Amino acid sequence: MAADRDCSETLRRAVLDAAGESRPLQLMGHGSKAFYGRACLGDPLSLAEHSGIISYEPTELVITARGGTALKEIEDALREKGQMLPFEPPQFDGKGTIGGAIASGLSGPRRPWGGAPRDLLLGMKLLDGRGQILRFGGQVMKNVAGYDLSRLMAGAMGTLGILLEVSIKVLPKPPQEHTLMLSAGDWAAARPLLHKMLIEGVPVTASYSQGEQHKLRLACSQQRVEQIVQRYGVEAVDHQVDFWRALRDQQLDYFTQKEPLWRLSIPPAADIDSKEQMLYEWSGGVRWLFSARPGSEIRSRVENAGGHAILFRNGDRSGEIFHPLHPRLADMQKGLKQVFDPEGIFNPGRHYPDY
Amino acid sequence: MHDRQTLAGEFRRMLPEECVIYREEELIPYECDGLSAYRKVPLIVLLPYTAEQVEEILRFCHQRQIPVVPRGSGTGLSGGALPHEQGVLLSLARLNRILQIDRENMQARVQPGVRNLAVSEAARPLGLYYAPDPSSQIACSIGGNVAENAGGVHCLKYGLTLHNVLQLTLITIDGERLTLGGGSLDAPGLDLLTLITGSEGMLGIVVEVLVKLLPIPQQQQVVLAAFDDIETAGNAVAEIIARGILPAGLEMMDNLSIRASEDFVHAGYPTDAAAILLCEVDGVDAEVSEEISRVREILQQSGATEVRTAGDDEERVRFWAGRKNAFPAVGRISPDYYCMDGTIPRRQLGRVLKMIGEMSKRYGLRCANVFHAGDGNLHPLILYDANNPGELEQAEAFGGEILELCVAVGGTITGEHGVGMEKINQMCAQFRDEELETFHQVKRVFDPLTLLNPGKAIPTLNRCAEFGAMHVHAGKLRFPELERF
Secondary structure, three states: OOOOOHHHHHHHHHHHHHHHHHOOOEEEEOOOOOOOOOOOEEEEEEEEOOOOOOEEEEHHEEEEEEEEHHHHHHHHHHOEEEEEEEOOOOHHHHOEEHHHHHHHHEEEEEEHHHHHHHHHHEEEEOOOOOOEEEEEEEEOOOOOOOOOHHHHHOOOOOOOEEEEEEEEEEEEEOOOOOOEEEEEOOOOHHHHHHHHHHOOOOOOEEEEEOEEEEEEEOOOOHHHHHHHHHHHOOOOOOOOOOHHHHOOOOOHHHHHHHOEEEEOOOOOOOOOOOOOOOOOEEEHEEEEEOOOOHHHHHHHHHHHOOOOEEEOOOOOOOOOOOOOOOOOHEEEEHHHHHOOOOOOOOOOOOOOOOO | OOHHHHHHHHHHHHHHHHHOOHHHHHHHHHHOOOOOOOOOOOOEEOOOOOOHHHHHHHHHHHHHHHOOEEEOOOOOOOOOOOOOOOOOOEEOOOOOEEEEOOOOOEEEOOOOEEEEEHHHHHHHHHOEOOOOOOOOOOOOEHHHHHHOOEEEEEOHHHHHHHEEEEEEEOOOOOEEEEEEEEEOOOOOOOOHHHHHOOOOOOOOOOEEEEEEEEEEOEEEEEEEEEEEOOOHHHHHHOOOOOOOOOOOOOEEEHHHHHHHHHHHHHOOOOOOOOOOEEEEEEEHHHHHHHHHHHHHHHHHHHOOOEEEOOOHHHHHHHHHHHHHHHHHHHHHOOOOEEEOOOOOOOOHHHHHHHHHHHHHHHOOOEEEEEHHHHHHHEEEEEEEEEOOOHHHHHHHHHHHHHHHHHOOOOOOOOOOOOOOOOOOOOHHOOOOOHHHHHHHHHHHHHHHOOOOOOOOOOOHHHHHHHHHHOOOOOOOOOOOOOOOO
């Protein structure tokens, strides 16, 4: 049963109380991403009750929902109208709220072709650390009035405020999707073919490579799939909806390993100096690596390839999780924290140790 | 007060002679951007060649507390590059090199002064292009596109500038060079790249941009549909989207703009139609043909009086030429025109156009409407004659009222042209004091002395108080009959 509750006033009071005492709060939706980010202290403040879809206009391609609304509820409403959240947010353990999806900034397999949370976010109502309810952006596709502060909240890990309401651009769900298998040896051997297909405009919506297994998801007609199979010498298999969902939610066997899991974000065609096994998504733009090697070593290799690394799961959650920043950028980040949360009550330390 | 001669001397010690413009007659061409109703002569114009020179200029201006107004090609329509009389106008026009086109990663690294269209031209031999295509794309610069988060006619499917930029190299007001974003699809920390994009040169100076390139679609096809009622045309747009079609472009024009364009470029538009829709579909051959026939069917079912598919590429280009030349076409039928840029939820189109029609009668000024129908971005063009005393002021008041109407129906005062100087009062209608104050605080994080493009984009609370006093009569808001969003 979908809940429809406006708890803005309760949350505002909780924030004012906490700010008055400089008492930190840990913002919590469904807790499905509690493993992610740095461990932080503070009184848990549950946001899941503040839920419900406020408006959904399929012909405007926009949905507005309270931050605590379950992703599942949103997906169901969209599916009914043949639409979807283009960033395909993960639902770890089958859970997750729309506020958490935006705050974590995480996207699923469709990301390189469908966009990230920050790309789809049109506007929001934010509860800041002063207890003010602020509106940024709007419910329309194009809006350049004022600084784009709503998109700044995507990936901020809840450190700047509570996302009371978010408006998100949605897209038509492709009427048909198909899965292709490439047999081409390892990633290095498969990559040239994959990139050739991308440059030639093959309508890829997801990619996966691990060991010698390579899969692509396509959105196009059956007839087009047949042409693609012929042209590139690949094999079409069943659509495999469950496989792509398991990849999105990290339910594949690969993800059961116990070592620290690193998420490497690099230019898709870049090489990393590494002999280790990895799982590749986003046509190489994101790579998942289980490794007990020192973080500094992993980070420097990824940095040399023009990317950055996040200690995604496991490992020391009180250490460095997100990639260290240039000192000036770190200062700017602290300055922005000061603007939105002067008492430092929202998820202190969850993103970076010093804010 | 800074003295022009003294400062020019100092800049000439720092930069090659031709980079410093300070003689009054040479400053005049820089007194306005694309919004020529607003003019100011800058103290000095600087035209550096390199990012290092930009660093040096900013360090100097920071130390001396000299305001700096950045400028790209000067095609902006909101006065964002309007000079500061006591400041430097910093033109990025000479940073105009395409540094690299990376086919494998489908990216291009360019300097800010590179023209928008030049990127696609350079990428074309590799089968790639840069998607955002503002109507001014033959002239406007990538740096300016980033500053305004420019759109175009293909935003619905391919996004705004923001969605097509991967990395920015930014120089802070005190001259430090920073990299935001990267060749990967995300970057660590807060997403400052999104904050800088569309910030109208108020937070830093962009000296290098890494953009995303896309494969050139194999096939493009466009359908033109005529309607005898503008609201019916609006409903047809909603129906296309509801049926799961995401057109590459979806544009609407009203009768006045149809007639003006037809006279100008002879696109073959039906001049008796109340509105026309242009719907473009792209992709591979078979799929485009199939989608075009679906679009035709939907348009016919939605009450189009005529539906025409471009017979060949030449006709397709002609259909678009009418739309892309709508502004200059309107320029031919009126001594002056004033271009507005509101965005509205598309379902409000009929109501908004009706109210604009009423305003047009009340102000006694004609208004032509072109509409990026796919994403709700409305460009009313108000026709006036600046030689008639008071008419510019009337046009501005009319425009202001349209923008406030956009806000009242749940939209925004600017979809893609920026606030600049032009819409600064309407910012007071869209945002409350707490929100404006937050904007000012964000500005101070990047530019504590407020030297970068000062006075633009974000109004002071005092200004809003005065503007409000002017506009709220007896405690009544405009458009009291509308539900407020």
